[in-house]
Amino acid sequence: MQIYLPIAEMSVNVFLILGMGGAVGFLSGLFGVGGGFLMTPLLIFIGVPPAVAVGTEANQIVASSVSGVLAHWRRGNVDVKMGLVLMVGGFLGSSLGVWLFSFLRGLGQIDLVISLCYVIFLGIVGGLMLIESIRAMRRRSAATPQRGKLHKHTWLHGLPLKMRFHKSKLYISALLPLSVGFFVGILSAIMGVGGGFIMVPAMIYLLGMPTVVVVGTSLFQIIFVTANVTFLQAYANQTVDIVLALLLLTGAVIGAQFGAKAGAKLHGEQLRGLLALMVLAVCGKLLLDLLITPQDVYSLGLQH
Amino acid sequence: MRRTLLIAMLAFAVTFGGLSLYGQLQRAVANQPLVADLSDHLVGITTGFSGASVLLFGAVDGKGDVAVVVRGPARNLVMHRKSRVLGVWANTHSMTFRGAPGYYAVAASGPLDEIARDRVLARNEIGVDNLKLKLPLNLASPGVAKVWRDALVRNQEEQGLYRTEVQPVSFLGARLFRARLELPANVPTGTYQVQVYLLKNGRIESAQTTPLIVSRIGIEAEIFNFAHNHAAYYGLIAIVVALVAGWLGNAAFKKS
Numbered sequence: 141m142q143i144y145l146p147i148a149e150m151s152v153n154v155f156l157i158l159g160m161g162g163a164v165g166f167l168s169g170l171f172g173v174g175g176g177f178l179m180t181p182l183l184i185f186i187g188v189p190p191a192v193a194v195g196t197e198a199n200q201i202v203a204s205s206v207s208g209v210l211a212h213w214r215r216g217n218v219d220v221k222m223g224l225v226l227m228v229g230g231f232l233g234s235s236l237g238v239w240l241f242s243f244l245r246g247l248g249q250i251d252l253v254i255s256l257c258y259v260i261f262l263g264i265v266g267g268l269m270l271i272e273s274i275r276a277m278r279r280r281s282a283a284t285p286q287r288g289k290l291h292k293h294t295w296l297h298g299l300p301l302k303m304r305f306h307k308s309k310l311y312i313s314a315l316l317p318l319s320v321g322f323f324v325g326i327l328s329a330i331m332g333v334g335g336g337f338i339m340v341p342a343m344i345y346l347l348g349m350p351t352v353v354v355v356g357t358s359l360f361q362i363i364f365v366t367a368n369v370t371f372l373q374a375y376a377n378q379t380v381d382i383v384l385a386l387l388l389l390t391g392a393v394i395g396a397q398f399g400a401k402a403g404a405k406l407h408g409e410q411l412r413g414l415l416a417l418m419v420l421a422v423c424g425k426l427l428l429d430l431l432i433t434p435q436d437v438y439s440l441g442l443q444h
Numbered sequence: 445m446r447r448t449l450l451i452a453m454l455a456f457a458v459t460f461g462g463l464s465l466y467g468q469l470q471r472a473v474a475n476q477p478l479v480a481d482l483s484d485h486l487v488g489i490t491t492g493f494s495g496a497s498v499l500l501f502g503a504v505d506g507k508g509d510v511a512v513v514v515r516g517p518a519r520n521l522v523m524h525r526k527s528r529v530l531g532v533w534a535n536t537h538s539m540t541f542r543g544a545p546g547y548y549a550v551a552a553s554g555p556l557d558e559i560a561r562d563r564v565l566a567r568n569e570i571g572v573d574n575l576k577l578k579l580p581l582n583l584a585s586p587g588v589a590k591v592w593r594d595a596l597v598r599n600q601e602e603q604g605l606y607r608t609e610v611q612p613v614s615f616l617g618a619r620l621f622r623a624r625l626e627l628p629a630n631v632p633t634g635t636y637q638v639q640v641y642l643l644k645n646g647r648i649e650s651a652q653t654t655p656l657i658v659s660r661i662g663i664e665a666e667i668f669n670f671a672h673n674h675a676a677y678y679g680l681i682a683i684v685v686a687l688v689a690g691w692l693g694n695a696a697f698k699k700s
Contacts, residue, residue: 142494144629146660146667151494151629199682206690207697248524248535256532367683374679378671382682386689393693400697430532438595440603441522441538443546443632 161391169399194332195373212356233325266419516547517634
């Protein structure tokens with residue numbers, strides 16, 4: 141069954157889109173990630189214009205983050221104060237990101253920048269995760285791991301504007317979460333992702349937040365940042381396809397249920413290893429596309 | 445009784461009107477060497493749109509060949525060329541073709557080079573090779589411009605928007621002809637020009653232009669127009685829809 145997407149201006153098979161939503165939803169339920177980093181490249185791959193893919197995916201991530209955050213909220217695993225500070229940074233960053241996106245699109249360089257961002261950030265995150273999970277799997281049979289210092293002091297703790305975050309048991313400069321939010325906001329707008337895959341490690345290693353509140357707080361602020369991206373992309377570029385977003389999230393909601401059930405049967409380290417492999421696979425595919433000589437060095441750009 | 449009378453009068457009017465219309469058409473054909481029309485002048489893009497097929501039909505006076513040119517709305521098409529930058533393929537050059545048709549197809553009752561002279565084909569831009577896709581001379585020398593032009597045609601052809609193969613125009617008897625014009629799902633919206641030429645001895649004997657409008661209709665048009673005319677509200681609605689959908693998804697998940 142074909143359906144014509146009003147904003148993407150293309151005819152697609154409904155079941156293909158539902159299936160993509162379902163498959164990515166399954167993986168996001170399985171690994172507890174947003175899935176934007178899989179969905180946006182997939183949409184571009186089936187021919188959705190990159191601008192529409194990014195704007196629409198931001199819209200879908202709003203839905204999946206709301207869905208995800210509610211469970212964490214009930215368990216009290218959201219540090220609202222930290223989330224709001226991150227959000228302020230995220231708002232600024234994503235606004236700059238949307239502007240950058242429009243600018244690069246005009247130059248005809250947006251595809252390249254999207255690909256490069258994916259290759260660089262997925263490469264780093266996937267690589268680190270893989271190393272980490274291999275180490276963890278080896279360590280399991282060996283002796284108990286050595287405990288490091290609970291709290292290390294670096295120059296980061298000397299920054300001004302100190303704030304107390306009760307839930308995270310932190311007393312740190314607000315500039316830290318602000319800049320993390322800002323940076324991830326830019327990437328979120330350009331890559332069409334929620335940015336959890338960078339936000340979560342940044343929260344743990346850079347801010348030093350306790351793991352329990354990390355995912356909930358990350359999802360909490362992703363709602364606001366992706367809502368901002370959705371609004372700005374719709375307002376400035378008219379690139380949010382509501383029909384495509386609804387189809388994707390229908391599939392994703394169903395897929396996520398099965399994914400979460402399957403995830404409960406696997407070990408944490410195995411899951412992380414698998415996720416790392418998947419992240420690296422997406423990274424590798426995009427890297428190859430950048431390196432291999434294209435079939436046609438000429439391509440159509442904007443039409444107006 | 446009055447009703448019967450009314451029906452009788454109506455029937456008379458319809459018959460007479462129809463007869464007079466037929467008469468007009470006959471006279472038109474008698475006066476004009478070429479008459480053609482489309483089965484639809486409006487192609488509506490609806491939710492289920494996956495391309496369209498429009499029938500062109502007409503009649504010619506006497507022997508001759510027919511060529512049909514379909515041109516989509518003119519637009520500025522930007523082409524990019526990639527080259528290696530630090531090992532990575534990136535767009536490094538670009539050219540803009542001003543006023544290029546967004547869609548182009550040709551149908552004819554015979555091979556183009558047999559039914560018309562080269563000059564005639566070139567002047568009327570019949571056939572993709574004769575399509576005027578010019579770049580400013582200060583930007584591209586003729587040789588370079590040809591490479592870019594070929595690239596544009598190749599890319600548009602891959603999208604199904606330029607059709608290099610000539611489609612058939614078939615004659616039913618000596619005077620009536622028909623051709624099927626196929627529009628793919630990704631056709632640009634706007635006003636198309638369908639030009640029909642009657643060719644005799646390689647020259648144009650007569651020509652006729654018929655407009656064809658491709659437009660979004662129904663819910664497709666409403667969503668598109670709303671997104672463009674009320675972009676801020678559209679953005680807000682998109683967010684609200686996502687919030688509700690996310691909440692519903694969570695509620696459904698809790699139950700199971």
